[in-house]
Amino acid sequence: MTAVTTQPSAVRPLQPWKLTTAQRFSRFATVIAVVAVAALLVLVSPLAGLAGIALVAIPLQVAVSVARSGRHGSVAARNDVATSLIGSAFLILMAPWLSILYTVVRRGYEAISWNFLTDDMRVTAPDAELGTGGIAHAIVGTGVMVLVATAVSVPLGILSGVYITEIRGRFTKLVRFIVQAMSGVPSIVAGLFIYSTLVIYNKSYSGFAGALALAVLMIPTVARTAEEVLKLVPEELRFAGYALGSTQASNVFRIVLPTVRSGLVTSAILGVARVAGETAPLLMTAQIFLATKGNPFDGPLASLPIVTFSFFQNGADNAVTRAWGTSMVLLVLISLLFALARAVSADRRRSRR
């Protein structure tokens, strides 16, 4: 038996939205011209700086696209105007982000050296020469606390996700409501909660207390992401499992969870990235410690945000540069985590095809 399929050969579908090279060039030239005119206007008017140029250029570009597209018919006109608006919106959105990145790197790069990543501030003053001392204590401290917080919150978060999507018991709505409410808890309240229970009781700040405060903030992120990825599992898979006679437990642990393994990893990474830069809860739970230490149960523990704050409070030039350097390290670490999350979730999409 042969399947008879007729392939329409050599007929390519039309793609009227694609621009020819000439069109691309003319659009690019228009944008350049508009920005140049805007810059000229800013020079002769009381407006100033990049913001002034943007303020003139964006409406001008929209106006130009409206005027120019008159001869291409209404669809093309709408397309042109929409493209200009979306392009401008993209630039406006990118500007603050790029500005933050640029500022952090420009002011912090001087502090970065191999020593900065491997030494601590135990015997170095915050305003000492750059190149002496470092933030190893903060990197290790943040690492330890985030690790403990992950160990506490990821199982809880995934289990509550499983309860909401798989078990769907009597408290499903309540659990979902509480998870949503928890995600709205201000981080300082999480810190106060741990302070008033664990810290006061132990009469000591500790890395473990800091980790628990972070876990309080991490659980809702993990739970909600886990719930979302678990919803993606096709019902047919579950039905097939039950049809083969599996119990609910083995269905969940041997079919549903392995199917979305990478999604769950993503949820954990997103949770980590959510809390790695938290300052407020650590101020009253983990405080600061100047030596490199890995034990979360033995007194205060440093972290990248708190060390940044402490450097900044000192106010001396070198201390402020160190503060920027520390935030640069934090930014890089969080970016790496997000990139990892993207890579893992991209992997998931590919494997499902």
Added chain:
Amino acid sequence: MRLSQKSVAALFAAVTIAGTGGTIVSAKDQNLTGAGSTFIKNLFDACIPEYNDVSGDTVSYGGGGSGAGRTAFINGTADFAATEAVFGSAEKPPADFTYVPLIAGPVAIAYKNSNLTGTLQLSPVTIAKIFAGQINTWNHPEIAAENPSITLPSNNIVVVYRADSSGTSTVFAQYLTATAASVWTKAPSGTFANAMPAGAPPGSIAAPGSDGVANKVASTEGSITYVELSFQKENLGDGVKAASVKNAAGAYVAPSPISAAAAVAALPAGNVDQNTGWIRPDFATAVPNAYPITALAMGIARKTYSAKNDSVRDFFNYILNTCAKAQAPTLGYAALTGNTLKFAQGRAAGISQLGNPALTTVKRNQTLPGASLLNAAGLSGVPTLRVTKGGNVCRVVNKTNIGGTRAGTCDVRVTVGTTNVTLKVTVTK
């Protein structure tokens, strides 16, 4: 490697300390946590790494403000604290706490007026009238009377004050209450707006933090504020100058580490609380070269013996005897000198003494001075000693000391006046 580094450090410590009278007893890898005053934080930032280096301890100071430091000390989360304001009546510090004066710093009257050349001179009453809103132009006759050699511009005075609750505000309000009571009729408060007699003057500006008020003055022509000297120095390039202030001796003195040190070198006995160790700054100082608006930052520590408290004592001694002298001038503080330094050293020596076994241990055939027993008992005065148990182990020598006759333990009752404390004395071979 680590060991040899440490012994070198200990040697260095011994050498440094030998010349200054303090002692670093411990090198026991203690981890200390401190919290409190931000006024003193820059000094701690400079001194803590040095101390960590020479002692082998690791001290970490979290700052957070005087009030937060006192709370942390009461809760036991901080091993020591620093504050410019005394424990409030609602606060319940542990019974064995002591204040230790650590450092002084001048509060400058900082102003910006581009048309005003030369240094402004102000008396306490004029300052009070400016901050109360009764004098509101720069060429007001009362300012002119004090500054005959300066041409005063006619623009308005903009008062800038701290929006947050602050130790600097408390000290400044206390100063105005003490020296210009006729104008400054309200009680001092950490929140300056509550301390102003007629509320905030029209056109005045509130800003948070020492850096906040200093930056506001730097950007506002004709403005004036009160701020720690180092913050005025940082903004000197923007035209922020510090006025000379008239003291009780009748001299106009500019704020500086030296003039602030003079203000706290010889404090009247009435300003010193022998019981807790608290010192009130002397705003009516009659020392000719003393700057009157000078704040004192106090350390808070515990007198009960523990290895940690031993390290706190060593740390405070290091600040008082070594680090403050070296760092204070560049950071804009005034290191303690004279009687105040002696008093501070005495208070620091009392840390970690209650029940300290080193003070109640004596070798066979040697004598234990009564002063050690007094410290261990937390008493002061002339003691009466009596062996109440183990008379064959130790005996009273010359009525004032304890001599050990053979190894063992004995009980010694230390009596001063009507209070007595019984200590267990150990005699070793």
